[in-house]
Amino acid sequence: xxxxxxxxxxxxxxxxxxxxxxxxxxxxxxxxxxxxxxxxxxxxxxxxxxxxxxxxxxxxxxxxxxxxxxxxxxxxxxxxxxxxxxxxxxxxxxxxxxxxxxxxxxxxxxxxxxxxxxxxxxxxxxxxxxxxxxxxxxxxxxxxxxxxxxxxxxxxxxxxxxxxxxxxxxxxxxxxxxxxxxxxxxxxxxxxxxxxxxxxxxxxxxxxxxxxxxxxxxxxxxxxxxxxxxxxxxxxxxxxxxxxxxxxxxxxxxxxxxxxxxxxxxxxxxxxxxxxxxxxxxxxxxxxxxxxxxxxxxxxxxxxxxxxxxxxxxxxxxxxxxxxxxxxxxxxxxxxxxxxxxxxxxxxxxxxxxxxxxxxxxxxxxxxxxxxxxxxxxxxxxxxxxxxxxxxxxxxxxxxxx
Amino acid sequence: xxxxxxxxxxxxxxxxxxxxxxxxxxxxxxxxxxxxxxxxxxxxxxxxxxxxxxxxxxxxxxxxxxxxxxxxxxxxxxxxxxxxxxxxxxxxxxxxxxxxxxxxxxxxxxxxxxxxxxxxxxxxxxxxxxxxxxxxxxxxxxxxxxxxxxxxxxxxxxxxxxxxxxxxxxxxxxxxxxxxxxxxxxxxxxxxxxxxxxxxxxxxxxxxxxxxxxxxxxxxxxxxxxxxxxxxxxxxxxxxxxxxxxxxxxxxxxxxxxxxxxxxxxxxxxxxxxxxxxxxxxxxxxxxxxxxxxxxxxxxxxxxxxxxxxxxxxxxxxxxxxxxxxxxxxxxxxxxxxxxxxxxxxxxxxxxxxxxxxxxxxxxxxxxxxxxxxxxxxxxxxxxxxxxxxxxxxxxxxxxxxxxxxxxxxxxxxxxxxxxxxxxxxxxxxxxxxxxxxxxxxxxxxxxxxxxxxxxxxxxxxxxxxxxxxxxxxxxxxxx
Numbered sequence: 001x002x003x004x005x006x007x008x009x010x011x012x013x014x015x016x017x018x019x020x021x022x023x024x025x026x027x028x029x030x031x032x033x034x035x036x037x038x039x040x041x042x043x044x045x046x047x048x049x050x051x052x053x054x055x056x057x058x059x060x061x062x063x064x065x066x067x068x069x070x071x072x073x074x075x076x077x078x079x080x081x082x083x084x085x086x087x088x089x090x091x092x093x094x095x096x097x098x099x100x101x102x103x104x105x106x107x108x109x110x111x112x113x114x115x116x117x118x119x120x121x122x123x124x125x126x127x128x129x130x131x132x133x134x135x136x137x138x139x140x141x142x143x144x145x146x147x148x149x150x151x152x153x154x155x156x157x158x159x160x161x162x163x164x165x166x167x168x169x170x171x172x173x174x175x176x177x178x179x180x181x182x183x184x185x186x187x188x189x190x191x192x193x194x195x196x197x198x199x200x201x202x203x204x205x206x207x208x209x210x211x212x213x214x215x216x217x218x219x220x221x222x223x224x225x226x227x228x229x230x231x232x233x234x235x236x237x238x239x240x241x242x243x244x245x246x247x248x249x250x251x252x253x254x255x256x257x258x259x260x261x262x263x264x265x266x267x268x269x270x271x272x273x274x275x276x277x278x279x280x281x282x283x284x285x286x287x288x289x290x291x292x293x294x295x296x297x298x299x300x301x302x303x304x305x306x307x308x309x310x311x312x313x314x315x316x317x318x319x320x321x322x323x324x325x326x327x328x329x330x331x332x333x334x335x336x337x338x339x340x341x342x343x344x345x346x347x348x349x350x351x352x353x354x355x356x357x358x359x360x361x362x363x364x365x366x367x368x369x370x371x372x373x374x375x376x377x378x379x380x381x382x383x384x385x386x387x388x389x390x391x392x393x394x395x396x397x398x399x400x401x402x
Numbered sequence: 403x404x405x406x407x408x409x410x411x412x413x414x415x416x417x418x419x420x421x422x423x424x425x426x427x428x429x430x431x432x433x434x435x436x437x438x439x440x441x442x443x444x445x446x447x448x449x450x451x452x453x454x455x456x457x458x459x460x461x462x463x464x465x466x467x468x469x470x471x472x473x474x475x476x477x478x479x480x481x482x483x484x485x486x487x488x489x490x491x492x493x494x495x496x497x498x499x500x501x502x503x504x505x506x507x508x509x510x511x512x513x514x515x516x517x518x519x520x521x522x523x524x525x526x527x528x529x530x531x532x533x534x535x536x537x538x539x540x541x542x543x544x545x546x547x548x549x550x551x552x553x554x555x556x557x558x559x560x561x562x563x564x565x566x567x568x569x570x571x572x573x574x575x576x577x578x579x580x581x582x583x584x585x586x587x588x589x590x591x592x593x594x595x596x597x598x599x600x601x602x603x604x605x606x607x608x609x610x611x612x613x614x615x616x617x618x619x620x621x622x623x624x625x626x627x628x629x630x631x632x633x634x635x636x637x638x639x640x641x642x643x644x645x646x647x648x649x650x651x652x653x654x655x656x657x658x659x660x661x662x663x664x665x666x667x668x669x670x671x672x673x674x675x676x677x678x679x680x681x682x683x684x685x686x687x688x689x690x691x692x693x694x695x696x697x698x699x700x701x702x703x704x705x706x707x708x709x710x711x712x713x714x715x716x717x718x719x720x721x722x723x724x725x726x727x728x729x730x731x732x733x734x735x736x737x738x739x740x741x742x743x744x745x746x747x748x749x750x751x752x753x754x755x756x757x758x759x760x761x762x763x764x765x766x767x768x769x770x771x772x773x774x775x776x777x778x779x780x781x782x783x784x785x786x787x788x789x790x791x792x793x794x795x796x797x798x799x800x801x802x803x804x805x806x807x808x809x810x811x812x813x814x815x816x817x818x819x820x821x822x823x824x825x826x827x828x829x830x831x832x833x834x835x836x837x838x839x840x841x842x843x844x845x846x847x848x849x850x851x852x853x854x855x856x857x858x859x860x861x862x863x864x865x866x867x868x869x870x871x872x873x874x875x876x877x878x879x880x881x882x
Contacts, residue, residue, distance in 0.1 A: 004422065007585060007589075014860040018860075022868075204618075238445055239442065239446070240407075260868040260869055279815075287811070288806050
């Protein structure tokens with residue numbers, strides 16, 4: 001056989017195998033095999049049919065908050081005299097992970113925030129609630145969203161119920177989906193002012209602004225920071241960039257090509273499982289929060305509360321429930337330092353700290369893959385939390401302040 | 403057009419078969435045309451820079467080769483022209499303040515941004531190639547040939563933007579394209595290309611996004627000692643994978659059309675001494691510096707220690723400056739110069755006073771660890787956003803120890819994974835080479851290798867490339 005033909009066949013075989021791999025999703029298969037080997041509870045324990053309502057929730061759970069806020073602006077904007085309460089927190093507010101012994105779901109389930117909203121709607125019909133929760137929420141993100149919302153009369157809340165959680169202090173950065181808020185010029189100027197103010201979280205905001213500008217194809221080829229005054233040229237204005245754009249547009253017509261990011265997610269999930277199963281490093285593995293991360297998270301949450309105060313938003317701070325089977329704090333000092341901070345924060349805010357950290361007992365928590373879930377609760381726990389919060393936090397007494 | 407872009411990879415599917423289908427004599431013109439188009443895909447205006455450089459160097463080379471009384475004058479003139487070219491574009495930060503001060507002296511007040519000249523991509527690389535050509539002509543190692551040879555030597559697209567820095571005599575003879583279709587070379591080229599795109603998309607870019615977060619100005623001040631070490635190592639690995647991936651793709655693509663480029667990396671973090679590091683890291687730049695700068699200087703001093711040490715420091719500072727007019731680059735070079743001087747001093751003492759240490763296992767481990775730690779330390783000023791950050795990080799790494807971790811856990815895991823990959827790289831290469839040799843021993847095995855195993859490996863690499871596709875990333879060395 002002629003050698004060029006052999007090379008062509010090798011190439012053809014490569015394309016064929018690639019096609020098969022794209023269909024087969026090998027990393028997903030590998031993850032499923034690992035799950036089976038490590039005894040993960042059935043998938044239905046992670047309730048999929050959770051109540052959704054774009055007028056009371058950020059239904060995309062952090063994937064597309066921009067469009068959710070647009071819907072909310074229309075809804076709240078049409079009811080300017082109603083009182084608005086905003087619930088801010090992480091995935092605990094929108095995930096139900098059934099505990100051992102809880103029955104398979106038969107219909108739509110409601111989380112504790114939805115249940116509180118129900119009760120408020122019955123007792124005080126003029127109160128509107130909104131759950132602004134996202135998975136892995138960081139406090140810089142809370143500040144980012146609050147800055148945006150307080151700048152818009154139709155989104156300006158009267159009260160904010162802010163979840164405090166030690167785990168959330170580990171998290172940082174502004175997610176990609178929140179960058180779209182920068183399309184608003186006034187908000188962009190606010191963010192630029194924060195960056196200029198050199199706050200602890202300014203670098204995170206600057207990074208977000210940079211990523212936003214990058215996504216708008218303004219990334220420069222040369223690194224001007226270490227490069228003096230040499231002029232940079234925009235890679236997005238080159239003929240090569242235009243050709244690449246055209247090629248991508250054609251390739252994007254294929255569903256297999258469009259789904260390439262699924263393979264990245266599969267791969268990352270697979271690595272995550274390896275981390276969990278083999279290294280036993282869980283997201284809940286006890287750790288200390290220190291240095292930059294602690295500085296940024298604390299400054300963000302403090303300034304979010306200050307901002308709310310300036311804008312006459314009543315703030316209710318609550319300590320989120322934590323699974324007693326999981327110790328998030330690496331040392332007793334970590335726990336003491338965290339509790340000291342949240343207590344001081346509440347004191348500065350002029351109100352109590354509603355502490356639910358030890359409210360839910362061990363049997364009411366779900367499982368995260370092959371271990372106890374530190375954050376997500378079962379059906380009974382959500383009902384208990386709704387009851388506790390509704391009884392202890394005087395939400396039905398919130399008055400309009402705008 | 404980026405090497406790790408879809409348009410480039412798809413273009414290769416057309417360009418490579420056409421190249422082999424063309425008559426041998428036509429191939430060099432075809433490759434020259436492709437190279438011009440490739441460079442113009444960044445900016446057609448950029449073409450003027452290599453063209454002007456080559457025209458000047460070409461005519462000077464003819465006069466130098468002709469010999470005579472003015473040979474030296476022509477040589478120095480041409481050298482000044484090529485260096486001036488580089489300085490004009492690459493080091494605006496150095497000369498513009500002087501120029502601005504002069505203008506102010508004459509009553510003008512130019513703004514700092516008055517001069518904004520875009521730096522043509524790859525200018526540091528092809529300027530050095532042009533200089534090496536001039537020196538080779540002067541030393542009668544090569545004879546001036548056609549302008550198209552010189553222009554193709556500089557413009558040959560796989561190495562144009564970020565090397566490897568080649569020599570005229572090792573590349574231009576290959577442009578005769580006298581080779582028949584070489585299947586083994588073609589497969590090696592494919593191996594390198596796939597390895598390169600995986601290194602870039604799967605290792606360099608994800609590491610880069612973590613490292614960028616860690617080096618963010620305000621946050622870096624609060625990093626602990628552990629964070630800073632991980633950041634230094636993370637960046638060391640990022641730049642290695644980034645640059646090595648480019649070199650792999652360049653070498654691979656050249657092999658696809660039957661051209662062999664020199665190697666640029668040889669597992670640098672496995673170096674046994676600081677001197678060995680420079681025989682493994684950016685090998686073609688090291689070779690250039692050694693042959694055209696270091697040896698000529700030291701021949702004059704016949705190996706006397708003090709001039710040797712001073713020249714090492716000076717030459718390494720220049721290597722740093724080659725990366726750009728930033729203090730961090732120079733400091734990085736000077737640090738490497740210090741490591742080399744330290745090693746030379748030890749080597750001298752060891753030969754004279756402690757000959758028994760020559761094969762000492764302890765010393766060999768010491769130098770291995772020293773080289774690795776020293777190389778990672780030097781990356782701090784190279785990457786830091788400013789002097790304050792670099793000093794704060796170095797202090798934290800070596801003096802003011804603080805423990806604990808402040809970055810997301812995945813950052814440390816990703817760095818450790820990349821370390822593990824770097825550690826087993828030579829082993830993987832050995833396994834792959836052995837397997838390749840074993841698979842070539844029978845027809846059945848050869849067919850399996852050609853039509854099953856290799857396609858499976860390539861497809862898996864391409865799957866990772868697709869999955870980790872990030873459009874707006876660049877190769878770090880594009881800016882040098």
